Amino acid sequence: MCGPGVTIDVPVIVVGAGPVGMTLAMDLASRGIETLVLERRPPRQAPDARCNHVSARSMEVFRRLGFADKVRAAGLPADHAHDVVYATRFNGYELGRVRIPAAQDRFNDAGYADGSWPTPEPPHRINQIYLEPQMWSHAESFDRLTVRWNADVLGLTETPDHVEVTVTDRTSGTTSTVRARYVLGCDGTRSTVRRALGVHLVGDDALMMSVMATITAPELASTQRLDRAWMYWILNAEMSGNVIALDGKERWIVNVFVPKDTDVEALDFAAAARRLLATDVPFTVADKNAWTGRRLLAEHFGSRRVFIAGDAAHSWLPMAGYAMNAGIADAANLAWKIAAVLDGWGDEGLLASYESERRPVLEQVSTLAMNVRKGNAVPVPPEIEQPDAAGAAARERFGRYMLENDSAQFACIGLNFGYYYDASPIIAYDGESPPAYSLGAYTPSTVPGCRLPHAFVGGTTSLYDLLGPGYTLIRFDPSLEIGALQRAAERSGLPLKVLDFDPETLDVSYDCAMMLVRPDQHIAWRGASIGPAAESLFERLRGALTAQAA
Numbered sequence: 069m070c071g072p073g074v075t076i077d078v079p080v081i082v083v084g085a086g087p088v089g090m091t092l093a094m095d096l097a098s099r100g101i102e103t104l105v106l107e108r109r110p111p112r113q114a115p116d117a118r119c120n121h122v123s124a125r126s127m128e129v130f131r132r133l134g135f136a137d138k139v140r141a142a143g144l145p146a147d148h149a150h151d152v153v154y155a156t157r158f159n160g161y162e163l164g165r166v167r168i169p170a171a172q173d174r175f176n177d178a179g180y181a182d183g184s185w186p187t188p189e190p191p192h193r194i195n196q197i198y199l200e201p202q203m204w205s206h207a208e209s210f211d212r213l214t215v216r217w218n219a220d221v222l223g224l225t226e227t228p229d230h231v232e233v234t235v236t237d238r239t240s241g242t243t244s245t246v247r248a249r250y251v252l253g254c255d256g257t258r259s260t261v262r263r264a265l266g267v268h269l270v271g272d273d274a275l276m277m278s279v280m281a282t283i284t285a286p287e288l289a290s291t292q293r294l295d296r297a298w299m300y301w302i303l304n305a306e307m308s309g310n311v312i313a314l315d316g317k318e319r320w321i322v323n324v325f326v327p328k329d330t331d332v333e334a335l336d337f338a339a340a341a342r343r344l345l346a347t348d349v350p351f352t353v354a355d356k357n358a359w360t361g362r363r364l365l366a367e368h369f370g371s372r373r374v375f376i377a378g379d380a381a382h383s384w385l386p387m388a389g390y391a392m393n394a395g396i397a398d399a400a401n402l403a404w405k406i407a408a409v410l411d412g413w414g415d416e417g418l419l420a421s422y423e424s425e426r427r428p429v430l431e432q433v434s435t436l437a438m439n440v441r442k443g444n445a446v447p448v449p450p451e452i453e454q455p456d457a458a459g460a461a462a463r464e465r466f467g468r469y470m471l472e473n474d475s476a477q478f479a480c481i482g483l484n485f486g487y488y489y490d491a492s493p494i495i496a497y498d499g500e501s502p503p504a505y506s507l508g509a510y511t512p513s514t515v516p517g518c519r520l521p522h523a524f525v526g527g528t529t530s531l532y533d534l535l536g537p538g539y540t541l542i543r544f545d546p547s548l549e550i551g552a553l554q555r556a557a558e559r560s561g562l563p564l565k566v567l568d569f570d571p572e573t574l575d576v577s578y579d580c581a582m583m584l585v586r587p588d589q590h591i592a593w594r595g596a597s598i599g600p601a602a603e604s605l606f607e608r609l610r611g612a613l614t615a616q617a618a
């Protein structure tokens with residue numbers, strides 16, 4: 069109950085069953101929090117074909133939630149190349165190739181652009197139309213998770229102790245109110261939740277424009293001139309765009325990049341796609357849409373009881389394949405904090421740290437994505453399609469330029485593992501700065517705020533699989549005193565697992581005696597002794613020191 073006569077229907081409502089909402093809902097349910105997802109789409113209606121890349125970091129989150137293997141088994145056929153090819157046309161000249169292993173070779177992939185990354189879960193190429201059904205079906209394995217389809221959220225009212233959500237059932241037309249302690253808006257770029265909060269998006273508008281559609285072309289694969297790839301990045305003096313394999317058989321996404329002032333209605337998309345493909349095989353066009361590449365972030369990510377995540381909080385042009393993946397990182401950051409507050413051991417300061425941790429990272433990664441576009445929107449030599457020596461020289465020169473200057477977007481290790489939380493009230497810093505990262509550069513680090521560098525234990529067991537659902541204290545010397553922290557944790561219900569390791573059993577050496585790892589695998593503290601600082605460290609971990617830290 070939350071006041072006379074008012075009953076709470078469910079602790080948490082998530083608005084939107086897209087990839088971010090489903091990740092958040094599963095993460096909450098995995099922590100025992102009853103969660104209701106309200107989704108306006110009919111049951112299991114596939115989304116538009118948009119995102120095609122699940123980052124390694126997102127796969128790590130999916131592994132923690134128990135379905136990374138199902139995602140990896142879906143999408144393109146297991147033997148279909150995941151390469152990226154720069155080409156003059158789909159059936160034109162190849163300019164360069166970024167080699168990325170097919171799913172079947174994923175764990176035997178040294179020598180590829182994103183092979184040998186320090187993770188148990190390398191990236192996977194799969195379109196959102198195949199990813200989302202995997203999420204919905206895995207969600208059914210959580211007792212405490214309910215998805216209500218055809219449920220259109222119209223608005224909400226926040227009170228000091230609960231939130232009232234107005235929702236219309238699109239099949240019956242009836243409107244009702246559902247009450248929750250927290251509402252999490254994962255309802256996409258036009259977010260009703262964000263509007264209800266009165267929060268605006270700020271940033272850079274209309275950086276580029278594309279007209280995108282799904283084509284079905286049964287004869288295209290058998291008549292293609294270049295070796296198979298997952299994506300063909302098309303560059304010639306007349307036009308640019310890309311072609312992405314969806315099912316490895318007959319379905320493809322075609323993006324035709326157009327000037328920002330293009331009259332999309334007047335554009336003959338089929339004719340433009342035919343020129344991009346350089347083919348005369350028949351194809352049909354479906355789901356044609358224009359999208360504008362922006363770089364926008366919400367001014368704020370929430371209030372006291374209402375928060376936004378994913379495209380509801382930010383959207384930017386799909387360079388480096390890191391928009392949905394950034395939203396999944398939001399979900400992983402927010403879920404454990406909401407659960408901690410509902411479980412009683414977390415202070416509300418934990419929730420405030422969601423924005424102070426995520427917003428600076430999203431500024432950084434969106435700027436990196438924008439810079440990718442600035443780097444690859446370069447003039448193409450006019451002779452690039454000539455069959456003579458001048459054409460060959462232009463292709464060699466331009467292909468090298470793209471491989472050297474653009475290809476990091478397809479193997480962006482820095483975006484996956486490099487970001488850190490460097491001004492967080494719930495992290496105990498020790499004065500050392502985290503290593504800088506870029507699209508293609510990552511330095512593993514135990515500086516508090518960084519992602520725990522991954523290690524294999526005994527050669528095959530992922531360290532991540534051994535972490536507890538709450539905080540985990542990793543100790544390389546069992547004689548180090550941790551009793552005060554353990555007692556404080558026990559008193560309050562803060563979940564704390566202790567993992568003792570002989571450093572010799574790990575394939576990575578860590579430069580500290582102890583590390584305290586958060587539920588989202590970021591480091592909260594490191595050191596050789598906790599001692600008298602145990603009480604203040606404990607208060608920081610549960611979010612109660614935010615006022616002092618601010």
Ligand SMILES: Cc1cc2nc3c(=O)[nH]c(=O)nc-3n(C[C@H](O)[C@H](O)[C@H](O)COP(=O)(O)OP(=O)(O)OC[C@H]3O[C@@H](n4cnc5c(N)ncnc54)[C@H](O)[C@@H]3O)c2cc1C
Pocket residue numbers: 083084085086087088089106107108109115118119120121122196219220221222254255256257259260280359377378379380386388389390391392393394395
């Ligand atoms: C061309 C293109 C290519 C892209 N490629 C990539 C890529 O390679 N990698 C990448 O990381 N990202 C990519 N993205 C971005 C990616 O598609 C989005 O970031 C991702 O879909 C965001 O997920 P989400 O769950 O936040 O929002 P959405 O996927 O938009 O889901 C929101 C959900 O909320 C529901 N909803 C909305 N309003 C309401 C309401 N009022 N009541 C109930 N339900 C509601 C919607 O029906 C929807 O199901 C691409 C985007 C585009 C346009």
